[in-house]
Amino acid sequence: MGQQSRFLKIVALLGFIFLYAPIVSLVIFSFNESKLVTVWGGFSTKWYAELFRDPQILEAAWVSIKIALISATLAIVIGTVGSFVLIRFKKFRTKGLLSMMITAPLVMPEVIIGLSLLLLFVAMQGLIGWPGGRGMMTIIIAHSTFGAAYAAVVIQSRLVDMDLSIEEAAQDLGAKPVRVFFDVTLPVIAPALLSGWLLVFTLSLDDLVIASFVSGPGASTLPMVVFSKVRLGVSPDVNALATIIIGIVSLGIIAAALQISRSKKHGAER
Amino acid sequence: MTTSQPSTAAKPWDTPDAVPFMQIKNITKKFGSVVAVENVSLDVYKGEIFCLLGGSGCGKSTLLRMLSGFEVPTSGQIIIDGEDQAGVAPYDRQTNMMFQSYALFPHMTVEKNIAYGLKRDGLPKKEIATRVTDILSLVQMDGFATRKPHQLSGGQRQRVALARSLVKKPKLLMLDEPLGALDKKLREETQFELIKIQESLGVTFVVVTHDQEEAMTLSSRIGVMNKGEIVQVGTPHEIYEFPRNRFVADFIGSVNLFEGRIKEDGENHVVIASPEAGTDIYVPYAVSGVEGQQIAIAVRPEKMEISKADLGEMRNRTTGTVDEIAYMGNVSVYHVLLDSGKRVRVSQSNRTRSNEDAPTYGDRVNLGWAGRAGVVVTA
Numbered sequence: 035m036g037q038q039s040r041f042l043k044i045v046a047l048l049g050f051i052f053l054y055a056p057i058v059s060l061v062i063f064s065f066n067e068s069k070l071v072t073v074w075g076g077f078s079t080k081w082y083a084e085l086f087r088d089p090q091i092l093e094a095a096w097v098s099i100k101i102a103l104i105s106a107t108l109a110i111v112i113g114t115v116g117s118f119v120l121i122r123f124k125k126f127r128t129k130g131l132l133s134m135m136i137t138a139p140l141v142m143p144e145v146i147i148g149l150s151l152l153l154l155f156v157a158m159q160g161l162i163g164w165p166g167g168r169g170m171m172t173i174i175i176a177h178s179t180f181g182a183a184y185a186a187v188v189i190q191s192r193l194v195d196m197d198l199s200i201e202e203a204a205q206d207l208g209a210k211p212v213r214v215f216f217d218v219t220l221p222v223i224a225p226a227l228l229s230g231w232l233l234v235f236t237l238s239l240d241d242l243v244i245a246s247f248v249s250g251p252g253a254s255t256l257p258m259v260v261f262s263k264v265r266l267g268v269s270p271d272v273n274a275l276a277t278i279i280i281g282i283v284s285l286g287i288i289a290a291a292l293q294i295s296r297s298k299k300h301g302a303e304r
Numbered sequence: 305m306t307t308s309q310p311s312t313a314a315k316p317w318d319t320p321d322a323v324p325f326m327q328i329k330n331i332t333k334k335f336g337s338v339v340a341v342e343n344v345s346l347d348v349y350k351g352e353i354f355c356l357l358g359g360s361g362c363g364k365s366t367l368l369r370m371l372s373g374f375e376v377p378t379s380g381q382i383i384i385d386g387e388d389q390a391g392v393a394p395y396d397r398q399t400n401m402m403f404q405s406y407a408l409f410p411h412m413t414v415e416k417n418i419a420y421g422l423k424r425d426g427l428p429k430k431e432i433a434t435r436v437t438d439i440l441s442l443v444q445m446d447g448f449a450t451r452k453p454h455q456l457s458g459g460q461r462q463r464v465a466l467a468r469s470l471v472k473k474p475k476l477l478m479l480d481e482p483l484g485a486l487d488k489k490l491r492e493e494t495q496f497e498l499i500k501i502q503e504s505l506g507v508t509f510v511v512v513t514h515d516q517e518e519a520m521t522l523s524s525r526i527g528v529m530n531k532g533e534i535v536q537v538g539t540p541h542e543i544y545e546f547p548r549n550r551f552v553a554d555f556i557g558s559v560n561l562f563e564g565r566i567k568e569d570g571e572n573h574v575v576i577a578s579p580e581a582g583t584d585i586y587v588p589y590a591v592s593g594v595e596g597q598q599i600a601i602a603v604r605p606e607k608m609e610i611s612k613a614d615l616g617e618m619r620n621r622t623t624g625t626v627d628e629i630a631y632m633g634n635v636s637v638y639h640v641l642l643d644s645g646k647r648v649r650v651s652q653s654n655r656t657r658s659n660e661d662a663p664t665y666g667d668r669v670n671l672g673w674a675g676r677a678g679v680v681v682t683a
Contacts, residue, residue, distance in 0.1 A: 202394070202403070203403055203468075204420070206397075206399075206469075207420050207424060207468070207472065208421055209420075209424050217420075218409055221411040222410060222411065
């Protein structure tokens with residue numbers, strides 16, 4: 035028993051080292067005085083200062099956040115409508131096809147999504163003149179498209195679990211279907227909407243491939259800027275940037291975990 | 305068994321000119337090729353507690369859902385208080401439903417749950433508040449107004465669900481297995497409270513249940529359903545003592561069915577030859593049938609006597625061997641193997657704390673029952 039638990043502890047420890055050692059070293063080296071990334075030259079925060087003086091990075095970060103906010107919100111709206119149709123509507127002829135199609139972007143290679151969207155945008159511009167050129171708008175459209183697929187998966191599972199009689203009870207008490215949706219369905223699936231939103235927000239912030247395809251001049255996202263910088267050699271200010279992102283993401287995860295454990299304790303999930 | 309009598313008239317269903325409050329006329333519901341409800345006609349009178357009783361899949365829930373508007377009948381008509389319900393959406397019907405799962409809104413407090421229906425009717429805030437308070441005290445849940453459903457026990461949720469469905473003063477309240485999720489003790493208490501509440505408000509109840517005990521206790525009348533059809537409608541007493549066919553006899557309570565043929569068809573009696581029972585069974589009333597007709601006698605276990613001594617005074621007698629004894633405290637149920645191989649259940653109430661003469665395993669025993677104890681079932 036003791037033997038086994040020690041073995042498990044060692045395995046767990048190795049696993050965590052494997053996962054987190056690179057991140058920890060990145061954080062440590064972000065405080066490196068030296069310009070050489072692999073040589074420790076003493077503690078310093080100068081790369082952070084440098085980072086905040088770099089207008090290119092700040093601009094890109096702002097663009098990324100705007101894109102992520104808008105596309106996460108759009109994706110949730112599309113995902114909710116799609117899930118509702120797939121789960122609540124009676125069987126219709128193309129239902130199976132539709133449910134496969136809505137999740138297809140999950141398994142489709144990003145390169146293909148990016149390329150096909152690019153071709154679509156170019157063709158649309160030629161035909162109807164919209165979207166005029168490539169930039170933030172096209173990235174938002176692209177991110178909401180694949181984000182909606184992720185959102186739909188999260189929301190569908192919640193809708194399936196939801197007790198249908200709650201909606202029927204609201205109808206029985208005199209609420210018309212639209213009212214039922216806003217009064218009952220939406221509040222009940224709200225946790226799924228929130229976690230779906232966070233998921234799409236992160237995916238959008240993170241995406242490099244699709245954004246590179248559909249972006250145009252003047253709309254570089256943070257990953258695109260980081261990637262182009264790294265191609266010229268890893269500079270320590272990228273480490274600093276990464277550390278800040280890790281910090282923000284960790285805070286977000288901790289907040290989400292606290293929220294989940296609190297709602298579980300109260301049994302709000304029933 | 306206690307039965308609650310509707311407050312308006314003693315027995316409106318026996319009064320020829322009484323107008324039914326709800327009429328179901330030849331309702332049929334098909335799901336594809338599956339017939340869930342077949343040609344059901346039913347009259348329910350004002351102030352009744354009418355129970356639809358049947359096993360799972362018998363169509364009782366589908367019938368209830370058609371009354372509340374969640375399912376559209378394939379054919380037939382539903383009339384509630386003189387109004388045809390065809391094409392009336394669930395949210396426009398003046399009926400309410402208490403769901404089996406209670407279906408409380410998890411994100412709303414008890415108060416808001418109950419007020420929801422009143423708000424949809426656009427009642428003034430003040431009236432909503434008084435009505436919520438009143439109904440909460442009726443179901444003895446005052447002091448729980450600001451709780452959320454997940455902070456309540458099963459019994460408390462049941463009360464809130466009842467309050468929510470009653471607060472709109474529906475013409476008809478439908479209850480889907482209202483006590484199904486409660487434990488036995490709580491269920492028994494709640495049954496009588498439900499009757500009290502129903503009597504004080506005078507709302508007509510239609511209850512769906514698979515629990516025959518619940519149906520017997522609650523209802524003014526019971527409609528027994530099987531395979532989408534109503535097989536018998538009657539008071540609990542009628543259903544229990546005069547089952548119309550084998551299904552009802554067997555479904556309600558437990559029963560011993562002796563198959564046989566009419567041997568002697570007298571003016572005020574019949575004698576039925578039943579090799580299964582090992583005796584000729586005498587029934588002291590006339591039966592519509594011809595000699596030689598296949599027929600069955602249903603005898604309830606509690607209406608039979610069991611003894612090691614002779615039961616000479618009993619009209620019908622047979623013998624067998626005790627195979628099993630189930631001691632339930634208030635009664636003991638004996639499983640007796642007749643010489644024909646037929647198994648018979650006989651229950652005896654345990655009036656004394658111990659009985660030396662009580663039959664035990666393997667004993668040869670005499671069984672007997674009075675002529676009027678058995679019911680002839682032809683169908």
